[in-house]
Amino acid sequence: MSLLDVQRSLVGFARGSQTEYLACTQLSESEDAWLKSLLQSPGLMVTQQIQQWWRLSRICLAAPMTIALLKRDGMEELIVEYIATEPVRSLFFAAELEQFKTYLHSHVLVNNLAKTLVAFESGLKNTYQASAANSLQTSGDATALSCIYQLHFKRDPIKLFSALLSGAPLPAEDGNYYVTLDPKLPQHWCVTTQAPAIYLAEPQI
């Protein structure tokens, strides 16, 4: 068995998958016995849990309001399902958040508010990055990171965000609110009227 086969098996085990292990066809008796023993070992469950905790903590830190909303709506199982089914593509926060956003946006059970919220938190991360890159030009890739987002809420965003972060009741739907995310804004986002929203939505010439 090559080191690569061992590592593929171990990564699979850590993610709760035996596919990689079962694909190994050149196992000696002792190697097979060792890998089988790992499947029975209490340390494997702990290894899997640590991996899940890290991932959960990344999502909770990156998208606290979306997570709060999913919990209020009794949809925690979506978070569990995401961690269990979606591969770990990256160990970084922004990439994890982008992947989580894609997952929620494609899920039929997720309502529009949760989809907008995760888009807001993901957009905020991207505008912050663009701003940071522009301020020090650490990557030389600042232009590519420039980004402006426009999002539509049916509740007052300030009251909504405050309620989600404090655990207070959510404000009722009472109109149309537009939020602009832009690296040039002081806090990288603001509530705007519909007019700049339409203007900003126009393609740049």
Place this chain on the structure above:
Amino acid sequence: MLPQATAHPVNFSAPKLGVGINYHWDLHHLIQQNLGLIDYIEVSPDIFCEEILTGQERRFHLDGKKLQDALTLAQSCPVIVHGLGLSIGSASGWNSDYLALIDQYAQRQSFLWHSEHLGFTLAKNQDGSENHAGLLLPMPFTQEALDLLCPRINHLCKRYAVPFLIENTTYYLPQYSNTAESNITVWDEIDFLNQLLTHTECGLLLDLYNFYCNAVNFGFDPYAALARLQLERVIEIHVAGGVTHEGFLLDVHSSEVPEPVWQLLEWLLPKLPNLRAITYEVLEQALYVMGEEKIIAQIAQCKSLWAKYLHLMANSSSRQQNSGAQHHVAA
């Protein structure tokens, strides 16, 4: 298969730094307010890095504001680098993007040495796509792993014109062990570390808490094990605290250093002639659980042991000089 080698002499010119802490922006204020106690910061450039995935395309960039804060703080104290994301042991290739990140960081910040964990975080699939474990997994302590690691370590020893240290890690899965029908070489953790040190020029970052976790979780005597280690290659020590879960002591960096680890450290220090630094590692989230006072108390305890250590080393050195002078007179 690596050629036969003898132990490398220690050629480590960095000064004895003292006691430090890992850097995180949440700990920035604590560090700034205690620079009399904290002698250096240990920076993981990974924390400034953001990865952006667009489809299959991946881009990295350093968070300029957070980096700038760390650079400013580093004007008041030395910096050492401790990497998290290299995946030095991946058989399918280490994380070269991580090296590019360290290259970027090295252009902006000088550091006295750098280090990385002995383990791997990803294994590429047959189609070339990356399969991340989501945590650091241990290397099997085999000849094949040694053959993979040694050239990589030697490359890292030269890449930044500062020394490189490899760090022992915690593991929760039983290691592969030799059986009569197996013809491959398998070592235990200590022998594997010794092999790495013998065949490379790196120093050892001995994480005492990780080592203690392994000793508790797998039931071996840490004193007997450490007595077999090439202790003259230990350049830095990590201490930390964690929690017990499902019968396993976990490496979480979330609490105070357990008493047995302090005892182990006190026992070990006189045996480490080339030690340069003791780092207390704490997770940023622990700041809100432990509070600043407890964290400072941990660093102060390290500092007290460090003072004893310096005293011991000074006495030992003067004894050697006296002994040398007596020999000279006798001759």
